[in-house]
Amino acid sequence: MKLETKLEPDSALVHAVHASPNFEERRNGWPPSMVILHYTGMTSAEGAIGWLANPESGVSCHYVVDEAGAITQMVAEHARAWHAGASRWYGECDVNSMSIGIEIQNPGHERGYPDFPPAQMHAVAALCRDIISRNRIVPQRFLGHSDIAPGRKIDPGEKFDWAYLARGGVGHWVTPSLDLSAPCSGDEAAMLAEALELLRAYGYGIDNPGRDDWPKVLIRSFQMHFRPARADGLIDAGTLDTLRRLVDALPEPVIA
Numbered sequence: 001m002k003l004e005t006k007l008e009p010d011s012a013l014v015h016a017v018h019a020s021p022n023f024e025e026r027r028n029g030w031p032p033s034m035v036i037l038h039y040t041g042m043t044s045a046e047g048a049i050g051w052l053a054n055p056e057s058g059v060s061c062h063y064v065v066d067e068a069g070a071i072t073q074m075v076a077e078h079a080r081a082w083h084a085g086a087s088r089w090y091g092e093c094d095v096n097s098m099s100i101g102i103e104i105q106n107p108g109h110e111r112g113y114p115d116f117p118p119a120q121m122h123a124v125a126a127l128c129r130d131i132i133s134r135n136r137i138v139p140q141r142f143l144g145h146s147d148i149a150p151g152r153k154i155d156p157g158e159k160f161d162w163a164y165l166a167r168g169g170v171g172h173w174v175t176p177s178l179d180l181s182a183p184c185s186g187d188e189a190a191m192l193a194e195a196l197e198l199l200r201a202y203g204y205g206i207d208n209p210g211r212d213d214w215p216k217v218l219i220r221s222f223q224m225h226f227r228p229a230r231a232d233g234l235i236d237a238g239t240l241d242t243l244r245r246l247v248d249a250l251p252e253p254v255i256a
């Protein structure tokens with residue numbers, strides 16, 4: 001495969017092209033089979049684009065979506081951008097070779113974490129649908145950075161509106177349980193054990209990297225995406241119910 005030196009936009013939705021030198025060929029010729037959503041964690045989209053195009057940053061993505069919904073393409077979809085870092089999904093570590101990365105402008109949890117504006121959400125959803133039109137990406141492989149790098153990344157976070165994306169035909173989703181009650185004392189250990197097995201079946205990398213807070217980190221990552229009303233990392237009946245229904249709703253049988 002020859003990598004183009006001149007970047008042509010893959011999508012008619014792209015407002016601007018700003019080529020990043022930070023890319024390479026996808027390993028093993030893998031076509032994109034996942035979309036990973038991020039927030040930039042920077043104060044402006046312009047600043048993020050500058051950083052993602054800086055050879056010294058060692059990072060990049062395919063698309064940046066600013067607060068107003070303007071889309072900038074930085075790496076061709078066929079190429080491997082550098083957005084996922086140390087990650088894991090279904091036991092696969094080279095997420096960059098399998099994915100398209102979208103950076104959504106938001107300063108992030110450390111800078112006030114404002115809501116994602118409707119115009120921005122609208123653009124992200126439209127871009128995702130457009131990506132689906134060119135690439136075979138099943139709904140359950142639209143994921144957040146926090147899903148593939150729990151404990152290391154918390155973007156795009158609990159304010160990102162995955163329910164809105166799902167209503168627009170993007171991603172895998174079940175309506176979260178409204179039960180926010182705490183578990184009865186003594187039930188937590190069994191609930192947590194079941195939850196970890198279900199998370200593994202869904203694709204999360206649950207191997208303990210030696211952190212004492214690991215179960216809490218995993219549960220919080222799941223909650224931020226799928227039960228965002230309370231993402232505290234504590235197992236509860238509503239989280240477990242949501243997770244059970246999510247796994248049940250997988251379109252193909254899960255090989256555990």
Ligand SMILES: [Zn+2]
Pocket residue numbers: 037038039083145153155
């Ligand atoms: Zn990220």
